[in-house]
Amino acid sequence: MKNTIPPVKGTRDFYPEQMAVRTWLYETVRLVSESFGYQEWEAPLLETLDLYAAKSGEELVKKQSYVFTDRGGDEITLRPELTPSLARMIARKQNELAFPLRWWSFGPFWRYEKMQKGRAREFFQWNIDLLGVDSPEADAELVAVAAAFLKRVGLDPARARILVNNRRFMDAEFAALGIPPEQRGDVSGLVDRRDKMEPAAWETYARELGLSTKQMDGLQTLLADADGWRRSDELSRLFTALDALGASEYVRFDPNIVRGLLYYTGTVFEAFDVSGSVRRAILGGGRYDNLLADVGGEPVAAVGFAMGDVVVGIILQELGLVPALPVNPSAVLVTVFSPDLLPASLKLAAHLRSAGLNVTCYPEPAKLQKQFKFADRMGMKAALVVGPDEAAAGKVTVKNLKDGTQETIASGQALEAVKKILERH
RNA sequence: GUGGGCGUAGCUCAAUGGCAGAGCACUUGACUGUGGAUCAAGUGGUUGCGGGUUCAACCCCCGUCGCCCACCCCA
Numbered sequence: 445m446k447n448t449i450p451p452v453k454g455t456r457d458f459y460p461e462q463m464a465v466r467t468w469l470y471e472t473v474r475l476v477s478e479s480f481g482y483q484e485w486e487a488p489l490l491e492t493l494d495l496y497a498a499k500s501g502e503e504l505v506k507k508q509s510y511v512f513t514d515r516g517g518d519e520i521t522l523r524p525e526l527t528p529s530l531a532r533m534i535a536r537k538q539n540e541l542a543f544p545l546r547w548w549s550f551g552p553f554w555r556y557e558k559m560q561k562g563r564a565r566e567f568f569q570w571n572i573d574l575l576g577v578d579s580p581e582a583d584a585e586l587v588a589v590a591a592a593f594l595k596r597v598g599l600d601p602a603r604a605r606i607l608v609n610n611r612r613f614m615d616a617e618f619a620a621l622g623i624p625p626e627q628r629g630d631v632s633g634l635v636d637r638r639d640k641m642e643p644a645a646w647e648t649y650a651r652e653l654g655l656s657t658k659q660m661d662g663l664q665t666l667l668a669d670a671d672g673w674r675r676s677d678e679l680s681r682l683f684t685a686l687d688a689l690g691a692s693e694y695v696r697f698d699p700n701i702v703r704g705l706l707y708y709t710g711t712v713f714e715a716f717d718v719s720g721s722v723r724r725a726i727l728g729g730g731r732y733d734n735l736l737a738d739v740g741g742e743p744v745a746a747v748g749f750a751m752g753d754v755v756v757g758i759i760l761q762e763l764g765l766v767p768a769l770p771v772n773p774s775a776v777l778v779t780v781f782s783p784d785l786l787p788a789s790l791k792l793a794a795h796l797r798s799a800g801l802n803v804t805c806y807p808e809p810a811k812l813q814k815q816f817k818f819a820d821r822m823g824m825k826a827a828l829v830v831g832p833d834e835a836a837a838g839k840v841t842v843k844n845l846k847d848g849t850q851e852t853i854a855s856g857q858a859l860e861a862v863k864k865i866l867e868r869h
Numbered sequence: 870g871u872g873g874g875c876g877u878a879g880c881u882c883a884a885u886g887g888c889a890g891a892g893c894a895c896u897u898g899a900c901u902g903u904g905g906a907u908c909a910a911g912u913g914g915u916u917g918c919g920g921g922u923u924c925a926a927c928c929c930c931c932g933u934c935g936c937c938c939a940c941c942c943c944a
Contacts, residue, residue, distance in 0.1 A: 453935095570944090820904040
């Protein structure tokens with residue numbers, strides 16, 4: 445094909461096959477969210493740039509956001525994430541809402557970034573948040589929701605793992621190492637980058653930040669300590685709750701998880717596919733208790749996570765965990781024998797539809813061979829023929845496409861015959 | 870932005886300087902009222918684009934565009 449206009453870079457075309465997968469993911473997310481009592485909601489896809497300026501992080505706002513000036517002169521952005529919208533909407537109705545709030549959402553987001561595996565510029569994201577509760581048990585609920593999703597799609601604990609840490613815990617540990625508060629952000633960045641850099645380069649970077657040999661050693665020990673969580677009351681309560689929720693088989697403490705977004709205040713977590721080809725997080729989240737106050741509301745405790753559709757989509761496809769999904773809603777084809785019999789076919793199709801069946805009528809007369817081939821390609825289960833012989837006798841031929849049998853019966857019996865074929869699927 | 874890989878039929882890919890091919894898909898027929906299987910024939914190409922080297926370029930060289938992978942960031 446020549447000169448077709450290509451899609452916008454980083455967007456994906458959803459042909460019916462891909463749309464079926466996206467819908468399936470949406471429905472799975474709905475099922476899991478609702479099983480914990482969360483309500484679906486949605487924010488605008490357009491927000492003011494100001495909304496993100498406060499807390500989302502330089503990279504996200506300045507480099508990755510799609511921003512344009514509208515006709516009124518306002519700076520508008522295609523939302524790059526949902527949490528600031530959530531904070532904004534809650535701040536505006538704070539006294540009318542029934543806390544604790546459990547909300548979930550699944551919608552499109554845009555980030556302008558270099559294309560690579562597991563990333564798109566237009567993607568869909570599941571967001572789920574619990575607001576108004578400040579406790580490790582609330583954090584545990586969100587981790588349990590994440591675990592329930594992984595289980596639901598067939599990613600067992602051997603394949604997927606949720607790694608958990610706590611920023612307050614890390615802050616205390618950094619303090620114990622004599623790292624001053626103003627330096628802790630950089631050190632967090634250092635930790636975040638550890639498994640992405642060569643050990644030697646990482647150490648050089650650490651020295652450039654001004655860490656002493658003693659602090660370096662302490663940091664290495666901290667990051668290698670799988671039992672460090674025992675020193676944190678918050679983390680201890682979190683793991684106790686996860687045990688009770690039956691989610692602990694998915695969860696591990698990992699002091700290397702710090703996360704890039706600025707607004708996290710306590711628990712942070714990310715889920716990974718253990719052995720797959722994508723080394724990116726499937727989902728990530730944590731506690732963000734200050735965000736509501738930062739956008740002008742009364743302080744509200746909050747915890748939540750987000751999952752993009754791209755990484756989890758790749759992993760599930762690679763592992764064959766996406767079920768066979770029906771692409772064609774109609775399993776019945778009414779063929780059209782000839783121009784003069786077109787009305788008879790249309791009438792038959794309408795009759796079957798009025799009885800509640802999904803019915804496709806071939807749109808024009810054509811060779812039956814072509815029409816049956818079409819029925820086969822569309823995965824139909826039954827095909828009906830109204831030819832001259834049938835029409836003259838007030839009959840219809842009903843063919844079962846699965847076993848190849850067919851019968852010619854009175855028109856009035858067609859509905860029952862088709863239903864019988866569909867039942868046997 | 871930096872480094873690497875790849876651009877050939879609708880799709881997946883061959884052809885390593887000498888006639889641009891195969892499989893799948895599509896169309897037609899074997900079957901003048903019936904799909905999936907089989908067989909036969911057929912349609913389909915500015916080899917991403919522009920230049921250069923050569924008797925001769927899909928192939929070598931230069932440039933350019935696009936895609937993929939890695940780095941940064943993140944779902």
